[in-house]
Amino acid sequence: xxxxxxxxxxxxxxxxxxxxxxxxxxxxxxxxxxxxxxxxxxxxxxxxxxxxxxxxxxxxxxxxxxxxxxxxxxxxxxxxxxxxxxxxxxxxxxxxxxxxxxxxxxxxxxxxxxxxxxxxxxxxxxxxxxxxxxxxxxxxxxxxxxxxxxxxxxxxxxxxxxxxxxxxxxxxxxxxxxxxxxxxxxxxxxxxxxxxxxxxxxxxxxxxxxxxxxxxxxxxxxxxxxxxxxxxxxxxxxxxxxxxxxxxxxxxxxxxxxxxxxxxxxxxx
Amino acid sequence: xxxxxxxxxxxxxxxxxxxxxxxxxxxxxxxxxxxxxxxxxxxxxxxxxxxxxxxxxxxxxxxxxxxxxxxxxxxxxxxxxxxxxxxxxxxxxxxxxxxxxxxxxxxxxxxxxxxxxxxxxxxxxxxxxxxxxxxxxxxxxxxxxxxxxxxxxxxxxxxxxxxxxxxxxxxxxxxxxxxxxxxxxxxxxxxxxxxxxxxxxxxxxxxxxxxxxxxxxxxxxxxxxxxxxxxxxxxxxxxxxxxxxxxxxxxxxxxxxxxxxxxxxxxxxxxxxxxxxxxxxxxxxxxxxxxxxxxxxxxxxxxxxxxxxxxxxxxxxxxxxxxxxxxxxxxxxxxxxxxxxxxxxxxxxxxxxxxxxxxxxxxxxxxxxxxxxxxxxxxxxxxxxxxxxxxxxxxxxxxxxxxxxxxxxxxxxxxxxxxxxxx
Numbered sequence: 001x002x003x004x005x006x007x008x009x010x011x012x013x014x015x016x017x018x019x020x021x022x023x024x025x026x027x028x029x030x031x032x033x034x035x036x037x038x039x040x041x042x043x044x045x046x047x048x049x050x051x052x053x054x055x056x057x058x059x060x061x062x063x064x065x066x067x068x069x070x071x072x073x074x075x076x077x078x079x080x081x082x083x084x085x086x087x088x089x090x091x092x093x094x095x096x097x098x099x100x101x102x103x104x105x106x107x108x109x110x111x112x113x114x115x116x117x118x119x120x121x122x123x124x125x126x127x128x129x130x131x132x133x134x135x136x137x138x139x140x141x142x143x144x145x146x147x148x149x150x151x152x153x154x155x156x157x158x159x160x161x162x163x164x165x166x167x168x169x170x171x172x173x174x175x176x177x178x179x180x181x182x183x184x185x186x187x188x189x190x191x192x193x194x195x196x197x198x199x200x201x202x203x204x205x206x207x208x209x210x211x212x213x214x215x216x217x218x219x220x221x222x223x224x225x226x227x228x229x230x231x232x233x234x235x236x237x238x239x240x241x242x243x244x245x246x247x248x249x250x251x252x253x254x255x256x257x258x259x260x261x262x263x264x265x266x267x268x269x
Numbered sequence: 270x271x272x273x274x275x276x277x278x279x280x281x282x283x284x285x286x287x288x289x290x291x292x293x294x295x296x297x298x299x300x301x302x303x304x305x306x307x308x309x310x311x312x313x314x315x316x317x318x319x320x321x322x323x324x325x326x327x328x329x330x331x332x333x334x335x336x337x338x339x340x341x342x343x344x345x346x347x348x349x350x351x352x353x354x355x356x357x358x359x360x361x362x363x364x365x366x367x368x369x370x371x372x373x374x375x376x377x378x379x380x381x382x383x384x385x386x387x388x389x390x391x392x393x394x395x396x397x398x399x400x401x402x403x404x405x406x407x408x409x410x411x412x413x414x415x416x417x418x419x420x421x422x423x424x425x426x427x428x429x430x431x432x433x434x435x436x437x438x439x440x441x442x443x444x445x446x447x448x449x450x451x452x453x454x455x456x457x458x459x460x461x462x463x464x465x466x467x468x469x470x471x472x473x474x475x476x477x478x479x480x481x482x483x484x485x486x487x488x489x490x491x492x493x494x495x496x497x498x499x500x501x502x503x504x505x506x507x508x509x510x511x512x513x514x515x516x517x518x519x520x521x522x523x524x525x526x527x528x529x530x531x532x533x534x535x536x537x538x539x540x541x542x543x544x545x546x547x548x549x550x551x552x553x554x555x556x557x558x559x560x561x562x563x564x565x566x567x568x569x570x571x572x573x574x575x576x577x578x579x580x581x582x583x584x585x586x587x588x589x590x591x592x593x594x595x596x597x598x599x600x601x602x603x604x605x606x607x608x609x610x611x612x613x614x615x616x617x618x619x620x621x622x623x624x625x626x627x628x629x630x631x632x633x634x635x636x637x638x639x640x641x642x643x644x645x646x647x648x649x650x651x652x653x654x655x656x657x658x659x660x661x662x663x664x665x666x667x668x669x670x671x672x673x674x675x676x677x678x679x680x681x682x683x684x685x686x687x688x689x690x691x692x
Contacts, residue, residue, distance in 0.1 A: 032306030034681050035282050036331025036424045042375070043423060045410035049402065052392045061279045063379050064390035082306025083519075085284070089277075112328045113308040119316070136519070137307060157331065157424040218421020218428040219435025223324065253317075257325075 024073045024171060027059035028103075029093055031086035031143075032113065033079030036157040037104030038062050041076070044160050051164070054171050072097040074170060076153075076163075080106040080113055082140045094147040101166070102149045105156035105225050107142055109259040112156075114140045118256055118268070141261060151176060156225040156258055159211050179210040182229050183222050187213035195221045199244040201254055206232035225258040234267040270297075273662070277304070278670060280380040280390075282332060283680025287650070287669065288517070291658060299651045301643060301673075303520030305684035314633040319345050319600070319624055320431050326620065326635065327425045330682045332375065334425045335368040335416055336613030337620070337635075343490070344620040345431050348607025349628075351598055356590065357433045358490065360419055363586050364426065365489055365613070366579045367415025371423075372614035373534070373572040374412060376677045377464060378405035381569050384671045385467050401463065404456045408576065411453045415583065418442045432598035440592060447587040450580055454548075457577045461552035464573035469558075469566035470668065474652045476529060476645050478536035478561070481612045487537070487544040487578060489612050495540055496530065503610045506619060512636065520683035522644045523636060529644040532616025533677065534571035535562065546581035549574050565649050566675045572614075602628040615639055615677050637682035646676050 030038055042048060042063070057064070058072055075097040081087055094100055105111035117140060143149060153162055169176045183204040187194075190213050195202035203224035204216065215222055228234070234255075241251045256268055275287040288300040310329055314322060322341040327334040339361050346353065378401070379391040388394045395402050413423040418438045420426025428436045438446075482500075483492035494501040501509055512521040524530075538545070539561040542553060553560060553574050558567060608621045616638025623632035650669060657668040 032284075032308065034328055034331040034334075036328075036334065039331045039375075039424060042379070043371075043409065043413055045406040045413070048406060049392075049395055052395065057392060060390070060392075061277065062282070063280060064392065065279055066277075067389075080306075082308060083304070085304050086306050112313060112325055113306075115313055116309055119312065140306075140308070156328065157422075214422050215427045217436075218426075220324075220421070220427040220430075250318075 023054065023056040025058045025071070026055045027072045027075040027093070027097065028057070029059065029061065029075060029077050029089070031077070031079035031089055032082040032140075033104070033106045035062065035078070037078035037107070040104070040157045040160050041163055044164050047164055051167055055167065070096070074099045074101065076101045076103040077107050077143055078103045080110050080140055080142055081138050081146055082113060083136050083138055085136070087138060087146055090143055090146055099150045099170075100143075100147065101151040101153060102143050103153050103163070104158045105154060105227075105258050107149075108152045108154045108262075109227050110140060110142045110261045111225070111258050114142070114261050115257055116140050118260055152227075154208065154226040155211055159214075162210060179208060180230050181209050182232075183207045183209040183211065183213050183216070183226075185209055186211070187216050190217055192216045196240070196244065199246070201241060201246050201251060203237070203255060206234060206237045223257055224255060227259050227262060234264065238267070271662075273666065275666060275670070278673060280383070280670070280674055281678055281680065282330075282380075283678070283682070283684065285673075285678070285680045287673070289650075289654070289669075291654065294655070294658060296651050296654050299647060299654070300515070300517045301647045301650065302518045303643075303680045303684045305519055305680045307519050307684060311633040311635060314622075314630050317630050319349065319602075319622075319628040319630065322620075322622060322630060322633070323429060323431075329635070329637070330679055331424050332372050333368065333613050333615065333618075333679065333682065335364050335420060335429075336611065336618050338420075338426055338429050339365055339490070340609050340611040340613070340618045340620040341622075342429060342431050343609035343611065344607045344622050345624070346607065347609055348605030348622050348624050349431070349600055349603065350605070351432055351600055353433055353598060354595060356437070356592060356595060359586050359590050360434055360437065360592075361429065362490055363583060363590075364416055364419040364429070365611070366583045366586070367412045367419065369412070369579050369614050370576055370583075371409050371412025371416065373576050374405055374408040374460070376614075377460070377569050377572050378402070380677070381671075381674050384667065384674065404459065408453055408456055408460065411449055414449060415446055418446055430597055432600055433595060435597065437592050437594065443587055443590060443592060447584060450584050450587070454580055457580050458548065458552065461549070461573045461577045462555070464570045465552060465556035465558065467569070469564060469570070470653075470656075470671070471564070472566060472649075472653050472656065472672075473563045474565065474649050475563040476531050476648075477525065478539040479525060479530045479532050479641075480537040480540045480617060481610060482540050485544060487541050487582070491611075494610065494617070496525070504608055506608060506610065506621075510619075510636065510641075512640070518643075520643060520680065521640050522647075523641045524644060529648050530641065531565070531645045532638045532641050533568055534575050534614075535565065535568040536616065537612060538562075538571040538574060545574065546578045548581060549578035552577055565646075565672065568675045568677065572677065600628075602626065613638060615679055615682070616641060637679065639676075639679045639683040642676050642678065643683060646673065646678065
């Protein structure tokens with residue numbers, strides 16, 4: 001995740017898309033996922049119709065017939081790669097868009113389905129008989145393992161406002177702002193009682209915020225779905241949690257749940 | 270020989286394709302393929318703690334995340350012998366209702382309606398059908414609002430847990446919800462009328478209609494399974510429901526006692542229309558649509574009727590609830606085995622878990638509504654084809670897509686599974 005800021009710098013030039021009076025040609029796609037991220041776009045109920053006026057939604061198969069969408073300026077892609085079909089769709093879409101945005105945790109970090117990389121095959125397969133089907137499976141990975149990604153909107157689900165702000169920014173030709181403060185920053189502002197003080201497994205300190213600490217507000221510890229802050233100190237986080245009596249395996253499993261593939265290898269060993 | 274392959278059907282949740290070949294007026298091949306990547310949730314759950322089941326299984330699906338959350342929790346509670354308070358039961362029902370409203374409204378207005386009005390999408394309807402679309406968004410917002418207030422977040426809720434709620438809504442928040450429900454009522458009645466007036470294709474294919482039923486109640490969180498006059502116990506579901514696999518689809522199919530069946534709003538209305546609220550029953554009777562009804566296209570209308578009913582039920586719950594801070598029930602770890610069936614937007618959802626003495630999941634099985642419907646949907650496509658075969662290819666495809674969409678299938682849900690023994 002630390003590379004996001006670097007990538008954003010490189011992409012400054014790309015955001016000069018808004019030079020003409022033409023609306024941005026935008027696509028919303030998903031590969032393997034739960035559709036929650038696309039729904040997060042739609043569930044901006046008060047703003048959806050306005051958004052549909054200020055951008056030209058050329059492609060959105062979830063709610064729209066397919067047409068020859070042609071070249072696109074920006075594509076929001078939800079989902080992780082889990083099948084051959086996903087790779088095909090992802091590569092086709094990458095070819096036809098100037099900017100690709102990884103929307104949500106599956107696309108950004110692999111999310112829960114990618115946890116499969118850390119468990120024994122025997123856990124999820126009994127007799128493998130369906131050769132044809134098995135060959136369709138791909139190693140479950142976030143999309144940037146297959147194609148170049150310009151922006152990331154993390155979270156499971158992503159924050160509806162963050163999506164809206166991103167769209168506003170690109171329409172105005174602004175460079176979308178990054179965020180690198182841990183969840184704890186907003187959590188304290190929201191006056192929550194700290195879970196770490198209650199000896200619970202909360203990953204707030206190493207997780208990138210801008211989610212308004214929604215989980216802690218609702219009584220749940222942070223599971224780290226938005227990925228690590230650029231300066232996350234995983235070792236200290238782990239020893240801090242161990243000091244509170246939490247087992248190393250539980251800590252690592254929790255850390256790997258949403259973002260395992262993007263954690264440093266030493267951390268997850 | 271006509272060969273039609275509908276790749277990546279639009280306006281459905283998840284990814285599916287349809288393979289059809291018709292020779293001399295006979296349907297040779299009719300294969301509904303889920304092409305969604307397999308995510309192996311039952312395998313991901315193995316080895317996890319009992320309280321993680323809801324967090325993880327919630328991610329099977331965005332639009333029915335509360336469904337998985339609630340069902341997982343109830344199944345785990347059954348395994349551990351945990352009884353919850355009446356308040357918890359009502360709050361869970363309320364969050365389930367919020368999801369029902371948002372899911373149905375999203376489906377009927379955004380996925381189904383454009384076909385009937387001749388538009389490629391709900392967004393392209395925005396000019397001519399501004400009122401209907403704004404209404405749809407208000408209803409969706411209402412449903413999402415309930416889930417947010419009770420569950421902590423509108424998708425993948427955070428406040429529900431084994432034993433109760435990590436945080437309960439305040440009296441003010443519930444008062445606000447109640448106010449919003451009153452304001453949205455008219456919109457839901459208009460929705461019921463809109464979908465009652467639509468011209469559904471005349472297609473009847475009677476099957477078995479399977480849903481939770483409870484006396485005097487429109488069952489949601491518990492009850493017995495019922496199909497016609499037959500009653501089944503939830504705990505024995507493996508005796509009458511069998512999952513099987515076809516090579517062409519990443520989703521399982523399910524049969525009940527060897528036969529296809531239908532779950533969802535139509536099945537529920539067919540089994541329990543006498544328990545609908547009076548306003549919902551009024552809408553139900555206002556159109557020349559008989560109930561019980563055996564036309565799958567009418568599932569759209571049944572969903573609209575459910576929205577009316579559930580606004581009324583949500584108002585009742587708001588009146589019943591005198592919400593107070595309540596600790597989550599303590600859990601005593603022990604080996605256990607629990608099953609729960611819950612009525613969720615697309616039909617009955619099943620979760621089953623086995624736990625070891627340390628509270629770790631050793632086995633998980635999840636059967637989603639769409640998985641159960643796929644066999645019946647496929648059979649319906651086969652049966653419907655003769656009446657649309659003579660249309661232009663374009664019109665025939667639209668009719669088939671309308672049929673598929675009327676089931677409101679969720680292919681993300683149906684393709685979550687564990688690889689199965691195949692004999």
